[in-house]
Amino acid sequence: MTDIKHGDIVLAAKGITKRYPGLVANDRIDFEIKAGEIHAILGENGAGKTTLMSILFGLVQPDEGEIYAFGKKVHFRSPLDAIDLGVGMVHQTRKLIPAHTVLENILLGHPKAGTILDMKRAGEEVAQLCKHYNYPLDLNAKVWHLAEGEKQMVEIFKALYRGAKVLIMDEPTSALAPPETEKLLESIQVMTRDELAIVPFITHKLPIVLAVSHRVTILRRGQVVARLDTKQSTEQSLAREMVGRDVIFRLERGKAARGRSILRVENLSAFDDKGAQALTDVSFDVHEGEIFGIAGVSGNGQQALAEVLAGLRKAKSGRVLFDDAEISHLTSLQRWQKGIGYIPAEQRTVGSIGNFSLVENMLMNYHFDDAFSKWGFLNEKKARQLTEALIAEYGVATPSPDVKARGLSGGNLQKLILARVFSRKPRLIIVNLPTQGLDVGATEFVQNKLLEARKSGAGILLISEDLDEILALSDRIAPIYEGKFMDVIPAESAVRETIGALMAGLEKKAAA
Amino acid sequence: MWEFYARSFNASTIFMVAALGELIGQRAGVMNVGVEGAMLFGATIGFIVAKTTGSYLLGFLAAIAVGAAIGALHGFFSITLGGDQVVNGMGIWILGFGLTAYIGYPYTGPLGLERIPSVAGISPFFFLGIVLIAVAWFVLFKTNVGLKLRSVGENPSVAEVSGVNVVRTRYLSVITSGMFMGLAGGIYALDYNPVWNYNFLMGWGFVALALVFFSMWNPFILLGGSVLFGALWQLSLNPELLFEDTVSRYIWRTVPFVVTIGALALMSTQWFSSRWGAAKPEALGMPYEKD
Ligand SMILES: Nc1ncnc2c1ncn2[C@@H]1O[C@H](COP(=O)(O)OP(=O)(O)OP(=O)(O)O)[C@@H](O)[C@H]1O
């Protein structure tokens, strides 16, 4: 294990098959990773990427197939076995303990941590590692203080400190702001160059794949459909292999009649969960047939704003008017009934209930509807029909509407939530990170749905970290930084660089 | 005056040891609201063993062992079977209440052994309690086992992918937790008040439970809280030690409980949790399911 040469096969899977009730998540997959390469894995939502990586990390047991690490056949009973052999993983959802310090997180479960933790020595060793990759970290900081990108690096350092030779990353960039992404990619490239750390990483952002990876494996419905050299690929060719059809990367925004103002926010201020001021004196309005885009790196108050508007958080001061009537005192349910739809960023915790079936999840926005519940009894048949119809219309990949929501892949869950909200035809849609974690096909789909809603006269408040998405969809753009709007810019005069700078807090201008 | 202090320290010892046990369990994410039940078991079994064998040592060992068994029982229901921790804890209290009344009834009366010597009226267990607090703090925050224990209480699935055996760690903590509760019961019945009576504890375990929340899961704050409550408790039993003529002792009797309710109510407010709420183990009370 010590003398790995560039190009050696370090991890290989042969004939991996994993079945879940009603579907085959991995279907006889052959796959190998070489030392010194960045190996990208692409596939639509639900194609089986996460499942395959979880198997290679010992988190999920395959039904069939073999795994070889450094030329030897291995059997991973748990992640511990994989870690011991030098396989590390950075998960799609953060796997850190926010209340603990960076160093404690890195040391957790480390086989050589000793009975009494030698914080000083471990600290020095980790600091050395940080220095090597030119990524300074405060090791005694509590993890909940860190930015998303730093947390990601903590996970990477955790794996490296344990001696990982293979680093599996599941959507490492989906929660990062553009500058953070660049820093991360730089570090990854350094790792493959000198440490022979191998990084099979999964992402939906094709430009990233093209920029940093050496090889690409593409999955579709659990099967490998292509193995490509990145050099010979283009965005179009990758997307075609993935989705099985051509994907249009340009959205036709078209014209929509801008109607009267439907949402008015006046001098709104709010606290976050920790009791700190998250939003300061924000005022704006959203019109019918308009997409109002709020561009910002997460953690700048957009979450609090969305929650106040959805009725999930109390404002500290200020007013919210819908249709010229004050709604500040209304509950979230009353707001739904007035036609305000909310698509939260936290699909798993706020957007859905994992242990409920898809039908039950669908009812979350229908239970108050007389057509679905009479005298306290839910009309299950009707709910089922509706769910089935929406599953078909939105292309949610699932064996049946009775499976639990937790079994859906990230992209499919997002589609389900969108279907639930859009099908109620809300007049105002508040949508937070709509395409986070979605594949190119699904992203295109969701963005088109938003444009459709706009065309039919709905007002849309779009919150996103993805500058491309904001620019492609919005009629007006408000970059948000530290709880304040830096400006409000009409789409015609929006310049990418300016907005990027405003999002980062540069060029402070008086809020419009 | 000194008598009051000495007696307060002795009372605080019992809160301290029992609450420390509860704290260890809760830090690993397992709440046991049946502290009182585990203490009743420890006290009764310890009392019977000491009385029949005439040995304090055997009495205390028995108290600790029965505490460990109760901890394991709680672990079986709430870790292995994934049941509701509050419901199981209530079960342990009811079981302890009923079963110890039955087992202990024939032994009603004083222990009849020579009292354990004290230092100027202060029980040696008070000093043991302080040592246990310090050791627990060290283990929780400075050792590998402690880090694992706190991690399974914060986020068991993260601990799992880091290579921690969640089930084993939780069992370890819940059994240790039970041992402390059993010991606390033993200290009560063999040292603090060596007489067996029907329902002799009357709420000590519940105050200990509240103390854990009050301590914000920090052993040293727990130490301070225990001493404070020890004093309040003592005041409620013998107010005349401090005040010449006082209001009815029944009013004093309610003081520790009123303070407990007040403190807990304060701590459950938004105002409090937005400032100091982060101390609570995130996965407290939640069974761990692998998915
Ligand atoms: N624990 C589970 N129980 C049932 N079905 C599951 C489970 N885990 C995954 N699946 C199913 O297996 C398929 C593959 O899921 P997987 O998470 O691997 O997809 P993915 O390619 O990572 O998708 P995404 O891009 O959305 O993250 C999906 O259809 C999913 O619903």
Ligand SMILES: [Mg+2]
């Ligand atoms: Mg995935």
